[in-house]
Amino acid sequence: MNDTTHDLAPGPIRAVLADDERLMREQLRSRLQEAWPELEIVAEAKNGLEAVELCREHRPDLVFLDIRMPGLTGVDAARQIVQLPEDDSWLVPEIVFITAYDQYAVEAFEQGVADYVLKPAERERLAITVARVKKRLAQRREGTVEEAADAVEAPAGASMQQLLHKLSAQVSPGGVPKYLQWIQATVGQSIQMIPVEDVLFFISDEKYTRVQTATIEALIRKPIKELVDELDPQLFWQIHRSTLVNVKAIAGISRDFRGRQLVAVKGLTEKLEVSRSYTHLFKGM
Structure with a gap:
């Protein structure tokens, strides 16, 4: 050599x-x-x-x-x-x-x-x-x-x-991982890795959970009840049994004609309903 x-x-x-x-x-x-x-x-x-x-x-x-x-x-x-x-x-x-x-x-x-x-x-x-x-x-x-x-x-x-x-x-002394940093989601016919901080909100139906960012809408099979335990509660608030919203994405709170609280999301026209169990999150807002 x-x-x-x-x-x-x-x-x-x-x-x-x-x-x-x-x-x-x-x-x-x-x-x-x-x-x-x-x-x-x-x-x-x-x-x-x-x-x-x-x-x-x-x-x-x-x-x-x-x-x-x-x-x-x-x-x-x-x-x-x-x-x-x-x-x-x-x-x-x-x-x-x-x-x-x-x-x-x-x-x-x-x-x-x-x-x-x-x-x-x-x-x-x-x-x-x-x-x-x-x-x-x-x-x-x-x-x-x-x-x-x-x-x-x-x-x-x-x-x-x-x-x-x-x-x-990202790993605690006991070997338990901290909060999710990425979401692997289906976008059309492809799989994409989405940074959690880019997600504006998660909203579930019976089969899928919708992942919404400012530019894309994706789907995952993970239910809200699992995401609640895996996401940083300081960043994502649960506002409904089927909805988690990124606190940084909240543009404001309003009420509809029935008195329900609605969360306005930055950059989107869609509003998210707040169920009675979570109205305390927005007291004073």
Whole structure:
């Protein structure tokens, strides 16, 4: 090997899996064996602390980290893993987060410095992750010094640290996620990721919940009773059993001829009815 190539050891790609749920680890291992038969899973961890120590011991090319783990979350484990010392034969591993929460996936995906698998691991989505990781690892192993450096600069450097800092702030010490940051919704024939702060209101019928922004109307299957628990109550007020409104989007309150309170929404002509149970929210307005 000449001095124009990065000195990465040849051989199979080696991975560590970390998830506190045994069945999840078994399912992921099984699906990975289908999607990537030549992948060598060198160790499995039940928590974040074990994941860090196993990475220190085995120096893997790839780590799958569940975001929600006791003691040390997957995000905090990743922060320690990317600080492990590198040498001529080992670079910081690729990170793949395992999560049931879309907002973490979107954060990682949009920054392009990590990948993700949503629980439960679906074969089709896992195949996409495998293809991406293979490509990045191939660049490390086969590229020139400059190409390899470019390939690892984001995961090992500031971009990865910024991502992990953001994700860490979204996970409480107990591993319980804070409020939703993104909504995955159907818009026409496509799926879009909508920042929660852009949503003016949510309103449900028996089957779907309508997500309204200033520019688009989308649909999700999540009912209002679930959204109430997942959205920041300081940002979204429930004003009806079927309606949540973004406080920042409220333009004013009026009454109709029957005395019902109606919320005017900024930028829209549509008004939202306030049920009697929630009229106290607007006393003095």
